[in-house]
Amino acid sequence: MCVTVEDGRLTAIEPVAGNEATPEGPCLKGLAYVERQHSPDRILHPLRRRKDDSYERISWDSALDEIVFRLKKTRGEHGPQAILHYAASGTKGLLNGCSLAFWRLFGGCTTTYGDLCWPAGLEATRLTLGDNKHNAPWDLANARLIIFWGKNAAETNIHQMRFVDQALDAGARLIVIDPRRTQTSERSELLIQPRPGTDGFLALAAARLLIEKGNVDQDFIDGHVHGFDEFAAMTTERTVEEAARICDVPIAAIEKLAGLLGSIKPATICAGFGMQRYTNSGQTMRALIALAAITGNIGVQGGGWVYANLQTQVFGGDRDPIAFYPPKKPDGIVRVSVSTARLGRDMLAQTDPPLKFAWVERGNPLAQNPETHQVRKAFRALDFRVVVEQFMTDTAREADIILPAKSMFEQTDVIGAYWHHYLQLRPRILDMPGEVRAETEVFRALAARLDIGGPELDNAIPGSGYLDTWLNQQLQPLDLTIDDLKAGPVPAPGSESVAFADRVFPTPSGRVELVSAEASERWGIDPVPRAALPGETAAGGDHDPATPLQMMTPNTKNRIHSQFGNLDLIKQFDPGPEVTIHPDDARARGIEHGDQAVVFNRRGEFELKARIDGGIRRGCVSVTNGWWGEQGGLVNLLSEGRETDVAHGAAFHDNLVEVKRA
């Protein structure tokens, strides 16, 4: 984005020239930075909690002194691994790596593995295709068939809609598979609404039809697919009728899906992230990718599997989900023992040493990680908590000391992306307000108090005068400099606008793997993507009758998870949480549109307004995620800390609830 600053204030945010993925305006959140940057609610000074749980402003010296005292005490009494370092996906950039580097220099820490966002889909893609990359965003305009599978791009990837429109204008067909009628499905000719978590069955039934009718791309299969016969045999284990029953969709809808996939090329399948947050997600996603592979839609213009584009992840490390998240390699100094998905339970379960101290940055685990009650319990069981934040989030409210965090406009950094393939410079254009300090400066100040220094520190955590040089060092292997990036977005070196056009698949077999021995070895799952039901689903029949409704917690256009929801510019469009419910489910519970309702299960409950929706699947309810506790609708009060079948993702969506009138 291109920002205008007048008298030290952001006054306008516009698209940046040179990024072909986003040539039109920024999204709502992008625009809202005008308020976010200068919000009176922003934390501008170090704060310390008083006995009555309110906060008092303290000086940096006393904040750092107290933190260092606590760090030394914890390290002395329990060892460095009694300290939890928790970071999530707030403000992005190369400098984010500095925090873990600090903890290594400190002597170690405990940190998390896995991720809340997307690992099951990433790993399914890597296992099948060998790498997480897809065609350039604008290539979608070349598709003749688009399948949005569990994705509502109109809210979560609005710039993609422009290319959808271009494709539709050129006569492309669009199918949406989603339990909800969304603004994206409004563009489609068919909306298939399967039971949540049964998408794998749907994909395999479509695959079976494609194979039976001979509507597959035999040349591509012969040349580039590993394990097709085994996969084909597996699809015959269940009839289309059985699959239709499990998914609860008409057979005709599956036939239409298979018919279009078999007859129209090129086809692009755009998959969402929500679908891979069930306990069966890795296999589900593998089954979906298989559809793209057997129809020969990989490596072609206008075709492919569009999930995540990691072509800008070029700064060391590979694109394996295990290596993609810190630490790169367990080395004995950093204990990687807490699952992000089970954060609360795993924190409580740590022994030798138990956790005593937590450092949280760029994240809001009290709102966003599954099983809020457990996370809260785990944080409260600690001796000391430091949270680096811009706002008084639910997590900041747990802190003993809150340190003010910089905004993305206040420190130069280099950023990648996960949809387009541009590397971009994010230059410092504003001074830090109040007493805000960049995290790098905070770590350096802590280091000075802890007698950590020398070239080791300077290489790991650049001082402010050394930042550009440091960034240039990171860019050097790519033959790039900050000045190159100043000119505008630069396609990441080696990035391809048609992914896999060379038919090189970096899998063990060098082919698209529909049968993956690696999947089996690494994750203990079936080598073929055999479909199974998620662990907590109303589809199984053996679920608790007290909680018959499947709860989905999708993202909204109005926030990025728990960010932006505190701003007036956003609140005007989304003033409070709502539970979206099917008319029949509402009527059966005596709930009318606008009534206050309680959503609950054995894990927790919250109260919010009911919204009747003729477009949501019967038996499903939906509450957008990211509300703060004070706003109500803290959705993870109801979710359970569970991992996805592959890659340590969080299976929040295995979540059955009941709704009643308040």
Add this chain to the structure above:
Amino acid sequence: MSTRPSFIVDVNKCTGCHACAMACQIANDLPTTLPWREVSTFNELHVPGVELMHLSLACNHCAEAPCMEQCPARAYRRDEKTGAVLIDADLCLGCRYCAWVCPYGAPRFDEGRGVMTKCNFCVEKQHEGGQPACVTSCPTGALTWGELSADELVQDVPGFSQAGIGPSIRIESLQPVRRIPEMTHPPAMPPWRRLRKRISAQITLTHEWTLAVFTVLAATLVGVFTAWQLGGTDLDWRIFLGLGAAGMALSASHLGRKERSWRAALHLDESWLSREIVLIGGFLGLAAGVLYLGSLPSWAGWIAVGLGFMTLAAIDQVYRVAVIRGSGPLHSGHVLGTGLLLAAVFNGTLLVAGAVALVKLVLYVTRRKDRARLGLAIGAAVGWLRVGTLFVGMGVMFWDIPWLTLMLILTGEMIDRGEFYEELEIPTPNSLMLDELEARPEAHALFEGE
């Protein structure tokens, strides 16, 4: 053919993201409570078989802008270069009438400043060769801007009023292929009793009671003066002038900027509101003069009577911009009728009073029945009270207890006028969308059982 800068909205591309509305607020430094651009959603409840559509609207800078025509203070002007309709906050009274006459809900009342505010088409940007902020911020290209000729300005979508005032906007309708997805699980929609809440109302009695009292008072003064002129009653000039002054004060009390009240008289050639103000000033002044001097020729009194009834007609004309569902062009709460009735009552002209009362009664009863059928009935007790006071008031005329007659008749007229204010509706994009939804057979069940 001449062209003019116009918004172009393609509802096929709009996802209802609100970036346009927010960009407008940022560019113009507006509080979130006072948006210049709003996005209305058709079929928010996702009724199966009915399309979902968003319509982003600000001011359409109409060729025949009613806000500009009807502004009594001449606070509006047109920017010659862009055709933008602009309001000058320094000239605005804060009477809010432009919000009533605009079918797109563009002018908004700024409570803090006491004046109206609205989209300025980003004229400064346009003068520098740029485009409005909403346009440059649309992430999907659904909202654009261009020089269009009059025959390119088509807008046939739910929520857009076909008022025929030359709005500078082209709206691309939904293409058939993007209308409605075939759904594998279309549900039946239950009735939703809260759907028909008066979301369109901008005029309510609670808000405008001063105007209700002022207008009935005006009718009373016209009535009593007419009766005096006819020789049917005594009238003290002090009481008359006192009540007149009170009425004017009441009518000015709802203005955002009372000190600029005088500006209301500046737009006689077009604005009914200006005409109303000037006429009532003329009536009160002349009638008070006639009463005070007592020696003016009788034609002066008749001129005052004429001005009085013209005032009442102008008042009724002012309200014609609003819609009353279930009512014909004549309403029993119109002040012209009230003025006539009161003149006859004060004068003791039973036959005329009876005739007017009968017309009012018929209008009242038929309207209440029609509105009840539309699910808009209000308490029966109010109706009986209104009808009862009229009957009893007329009856009491036979016994010549003028104060009781007057009290009863005035009570009835006040009730009727109060109902009139409650019934007034200004159509908005949202209310028009609801009307359109109600007309769709797929959505019919939603509106049942109200």
